[in-house]
Each structure stands twice: as structure tokens, then as C-alpha cells.
Amino acid sequence: MKKTSNRQTWYYAAVIVISYAVVTILLKGNLLNRQYTSLLVPIAVNIMLAVSLNLVTGFLGELTLGHAGFMSIGAYTGALISLNLGKTEVLPAPAAFALALLCGGLMAALFGFLIGVPVLRLRGDYLAIVTLAFGEIIKSVINSMEITNGARGLSKIPLYSNYTNYTVVFIIMVLTVLAITNLMNSRDGRAIMSIRDNDIAAESIGIKISHFKVKAFVFSAFFAGVAGVLYAHNVGLLKPGTFDYNKSIEILVIVVLGGMGSIRGSVIAAVILTVLPELLRGTDNLRMLLYAIVLIAMMIFNNSKIKEGLMMNRTFRKLGKKEA
Amino acid sequence: MLTSIMEQLINGLRTGSIYALIALGYTMVYGIAKMINFAHGDIIMVGAYTLYIGIALLHLPVIPAMVLTAAVCSVLGMLIEKIAYKPLRKAPPLAVLITAIGMSYFLQSVALLIFSSTPIPFKSVINLNAVQIGTVNISGITIVTLAVTTVIMICLTLFINKTKAGSAMRAVSEDRGAAELMGINVNRTISMTFAIGSALAAVAGILYICQYQSLRPTLGALPGIKAFVAAVLGGIGSVPGAMLGGIVLGLIESLSKAYISTELADAIVFGVLVIVLLVRPSGLLGKKKLVKV
Numbered sequence A: 001m002k003k004t005s006n007r008q009t010w011y012y013a014a015v016i017v018i019s020y021a022v023v024t025i026l027l028k029g030n031l032l033n034r035q036y037t038s039l040l041v042p043i044a045v046n047i048m049l050a051v052s053l054n055l056v057t058g059f060l061g062e063l064t065l066g067h068a069g070f071m072s073i074g075a076y077t078g079a080l081i082s083l084n085l086g087k088t089e090v091l092p093a094p095a096a097f098a099l100a101l102l103c104g105g106l107m108a109a110l111f112g113f114l115i116g117v118p119v120l121r122l123r124g125d126y127l128a129i130v131t132l133a134f135g136e137i138i139k140s141v142i143n144s145m146e147i148t149n150g151a152r153g154l155s156k157i158p159l160y161s162n163y164t165n166y167t168v169v170f171i172i173m174v175l176t177v178l179a180i181t182n183l184m185n186s187r188d189g190r191a192i193m194s195i196r197d198n199d200i201a202a203e204s205i206g207i208k209i210s211h212f213k214v215k216a217f218v219f220s221a222f223f224a225g226v227a228g229v230l231y232a233h234n235v236g237l238l239k240p241g242t243f244d245y246n247k248s249i250e251i252l253v254i255v256v257l258g259g260m261g262s263i264r265g266s267v268i269a270a271v272i273l274t275v276l277p278e279l280l281r282g283t284d285n286l287r288m289l290l291y292a293i294v295l296i297a298m299m300i301f302n303n304s305k306i307k308e309g310l311m312m313n314r315t316f317r318k319l320g321k322k323e324a
Numbered sequence B: 001m002l003t004s005i006m007e008q009l010i011n012g013l014r015t016g017s018i019y020a021l022i023a024l025g026y027t028m029v030y031g032i033a034k035m036i037n038f039a040h041g042d043i044i045m046v047g048a049y050t051l052y053i054g055i056a057l058l059h060l061p062v063i064p065a066m067v068l069t070a071a072v073c074s075v076l077g078m079l080i081e082k083i084a085y086k087p088l089r090k091a092p093p094l095a096v097l098i099t100a101i102g103m104s105y106f107l108q109s110v111a112l113l114i115f116s117s118t119p120i121p122f123k124s125v126i127n128l129n130a131v132q133i134g135t136v137n138i139s140g141i142t143i144v145t146l147a148v149t150t151v152i153m154i155c156l157t158l159f160i161n162k163t164k165a166g167s168a169m170r171a172v173s174e175d176r177g178a179a180e181l182m183g184i185n186v187n188r189t190i191s192m193t194f195a196i197g198s199a200l201a202a203v204a205g206i207l208y209i210c211q212y213q214s215l216r217p218t219l220g221a222l223p224g225i226k227a228f229v230a231a232v233l234g235g236i237g238s239v240p241g242a243m244l245g246g247i248v249l250g251l252i253e254s255l256s257k258a259y260i261s262t263e264l265a266d267a268i269v270f271g272v273l274v275i276v277l278l279v280r281p282s283g284l285l286g287k288k289k290l291v292k293v
Helices: A002-028 A040-060 A067-086 A093-119 A124-144 A163-185 A187-197 A199-204 A209-235 A245-258 A263-279 A284-302 A305-312 A314-323 B002-033 B040-057 B062-088 B093-115 B140-162 B164-174 B176-181 B186-212 B221-234 B239-259 B265-279
Strands: B131-133 B136-138
Touching: A002 A163, A040 A067, A040 A163, A040 A187, A040 A209, A040 A245, A040 A263, A067 A093, A067 A124, A067 A209, A067 A245, A093 A124, A093 A209, A093 B265, A124 A245, A124 B093, A124 B221, A124 B265, A163 A187, A163 A209, A163 A263, A187 A199, A187 A209, A199 A209, A245 A263, A245 A284, A245 B093, A284 A305, A284 B062, A284 B093, B002 B040, B002 B136, B002 B140, B002 B164, B002 B186, B002 B221, B002 B239, B040 B062, B040 B093, B040 B186, B040 B221, B062 B093, B062 B186, B093 B221, B140 B164, B140 B186, B140 B239, B164 B176, B164 B186, B176 B186, B186 B221, B221 B239, B221 B265, B239 B265
Parallel strands: none
Antiparallel strands: B131 B136
């Protein structure tokens, strides 16, 4: 057991180093045109969003449709901090950005907690709807507040995390993925998964369901908030309309395509679903259709006889074991 | 002052009865299939576009166009159930929920591909003169909306309580397995429920579009979600609850738009949902469900 986990650690370390090296070579060698360079940070942001949503949807087994809401809280908090502290040079830029990241994440986590405590008493359909409602409430509150500049949004946010600072973004992204992977491999992670598989059984062996539900929710919100801060400092302007229901669905599509409960899957799907729409430029309407078909087809396939048949097939079972 | 309050109340009643029509669809489907049909809101949109095609492009008279709309929506509702939901009857609820969201997204994006996102202006097909009662002015469309909703609700209540098909629906929603053993065709009953629910959504779509007079692919999303809030408020699974919830929600929305803030009205409506779920998760008229270990 220990040996394999050791080997896995090396494997992951290698993947991280190689992917960083590839990005560096591509950037320094000017091998990417501007369109693709501008995709680097969105890929990282989407990976973080997908992995953090996976924590709740994949591992805890509860559907939330307000993930974009947490992202927007993080984005606005971070942007306001760097607009008020970094730009006026109260703090040097790196310190302001670090503070923005931390506060953005914490603020989102705080909201995750405030929303999570009452809401996680609900299950399934109700939880989905309430989180959707919260996403909309957050949007309309941001829309009507003075400090967030209402519907006009915030602009001229310093670009601390655009592609020239890709190292920072890369490190934060890797840390996020590692943190969530570690959480899921810990005792807490197993408790969270046991709630998904059978909450009554989990409760009967002494796992505090609400405690772990809220925990998963808060962590998920925290990382969504951090992703939001990165987003804000990459794009430079924020509008409440960016973080709507469609954004939440987009993240959900990534998680579903990658496989619910698979962190590696989320990462790969995030890369694919960020790059693919760029390749298919000009077909923006088709992208939505594609998302819809992915959602329906994946669900029907997952619960169909075809998959059951494949799983029964010996060669496929071997493949599956190797992967796991 | 009094006049303005009266006018707001009537506005609320009109919006509320549209919500109630949509909420009925949610509640009936939930009662029978134990799932939230997220695509329900988008059937309103399909209804609105069908009416537009019937009247503006095919130049049909008003009544046949409306019948066509209801028929198209019913068939669509049944098709959605057959293609997307039926294979998942035994699947975990999360899978069904994600499929339903996918379906809603699918309908929106197909509409986007066909009609593009620019709003299409559409003149109301219901032209009645406004009525003046005292100092209160009631528009023609309001009268039609209220009348249509009342008639539909009475018919639906009679249908569910007095006919054989209606009792089959109640039986399936009570206990699907037992209903099947009693010789009820469960598949047909579920199809019928989807058809009726979607036809109600079509009516709601017609009334909605006559009021707002502009077509967008996303027009069904917001009323859909609000109607869901109404269904939960009244107690999901309960038919009278959906009617009551819709009207209460319409009144809340209209009053908060008028006297609190237009921008925050949506937030208030969703706030109501949160409070209801926390205080009384079974809704105003819903049955309380016990979870046994």
C-alpha cells in the first residue's frame, strides 16, 4: 500500500513538473499565439472551480448550482482589496495580491458557512434549488450595492494574475488540487464519501453528517473564491452578470464530463472544455448545445446497460483496476 | 394610495396565476415521477415561440394557433420524458437532476440556434378593453389571465378527483409499485402527467408572452424557477398548494417591486423559498414526510 502511494506521489510530481515545463517552453519560445496565451489562466481557473465543485457534487454527492456565486464573492472581495490597497500603493503589489487571494477565499468560505449551515439540512432537489436561489440572490445583491459599482461593475483591476505571472497562477492551482486530493484521501474525505454512499449507515457509525457536509461546502466555497480572485486579476473587469446560472452549469458540465468523484477527470475535462470552445470559435451557440448533450448523454450512459456490459467485460475491468 | 395598492394587488394576482399554472406542472410531475423537471420552464419558452410561429409566420387564426401550441408542448413534454427521464427511473436522484438540467439547457440552446438571442417583438393576441372599477384600472389581459387560470384550475381539480385517469395519477403518486399491481398502466399515466403539465406550461407561455410581448430563448428560465419556488411554498406534490403558492408568490413579488426595490425583488422571492424550506420544508399545504431508518 505504502509503495504504490509512494510511486503515485512521484508520478504526480512528474506530471506537475512536466506540465509546468511545457507551459514555460511554450511561452518563452513564443510558440503560442495570443489567443492561446490568453487561455492559460482561464484553464487554471476552470480547473480550480471544477475540482472544488467536485468536492461537493462528486464526493459529497449533493448538487449545488450556486458555485458561480462563491466565485463572484471571491472575485469582488479580491478586486476591491487590490483596488483600494494595491493600486493606491498602501501595500506593495505582491502583498496586496496575497491579501486579496486570502480574503477572497475566506469571504467565500464565510458565505459557504452561512449558507451551508441552514441549507445542508435539505437534500437532493431542494438543496440544488436553494443553492441556485442563493446564486441569484448574491448576483442581485451585488447588482444593487454601491461598493461593487452595481451593474456597471468594477474595472481597471490590476492584472496581477494574467499570463505574465503564470507561475503564481500555476502554483495556486497545483496547491488547490493537492489540497483537495489530500482532503479526500484523509479520514475526513472518507467520511464525506461515506455520507454520499449511505448517509444513514454513516450516521450510525458515528459520523456527524452535518459537520462533514458543512466542511465540504466551506472548503469548496473557499477554493471557488480563490479561483474568482484569479479570474478578476486576469480579466481586469468584473460585472455581476458574468457569474450567472450559466457559469455554474459550465462548471458542472466539466465535473460531469470528467467523472463525478474523479479529481484527475475534472482537471482533464477542464483543460478540454476551456480549449475546445476556442478551437471552435464562432460557434458559440453550438457550445451550449454541446454542453447540454454532454450532460444528458453522460447521465444516460452511466446508468445504461451498455456501461454495465462494459464493466462486466473482463478486459475493461482490468483496465479500470489499473486506473484506480 | 389605496388605488395604487389595489392595482399592485391585481398585478400580483395576474403574475401569481401564471406562476400557479407553471407550478401545477412542477407539482404534478414531482408527485408522480419524484423528480424536479427543470426543463419545465423552458417548455413555456417553446410554447411562446410556437405561438409566434403559428401567428406571425403561418398566419393561423388565434384559437387554432393556441391549440397548436398546447399540442406541440404536450408532445414535447412526453418526448422529453421518454428520451431523457425514462432510462433513469432507477438511477440515483443526482443523475436525474443533472439530466433535467441538461434538458433545460438543450431546449434553450436549440432555441438560440434557430431564433438567435435577439429578442423578437410580438404583439399580444389577446385584445380586450380595460375595465374601470371605481378608480382601479384592470387591463384586458389581466382579466383574461385570471379567467383562464380559474377555469383551468377548476377543470384540473375535477379531473384529478373525479375521473378514472385522475385517480390513476393519484395512485401512482402514492405508491408506484402498488398501483402497477392494481393494473394501472404506470408508463401511460406518467406520460399523461407530463402531457398535462406541459399543456399547462403552454397556456402559461401564451399568457406570459401576451403580457411581456418579447421573445427570447431564455424567457422561460426565470418564471420557471419562480414557479418552482411557488410549488415548494405551497408544498410540492400538492395541487391546491401549487395554486395557493403561485398566487402568494405573485403578490409578494409585485408588492416588493412596488414598495421595496425593483432590483431586490428577485432576491426577496428567493429569500421566501429559503425561509419556507428552513421553517416548514413541506410547504404550506404539503404532507410531512417521515424518514425511517
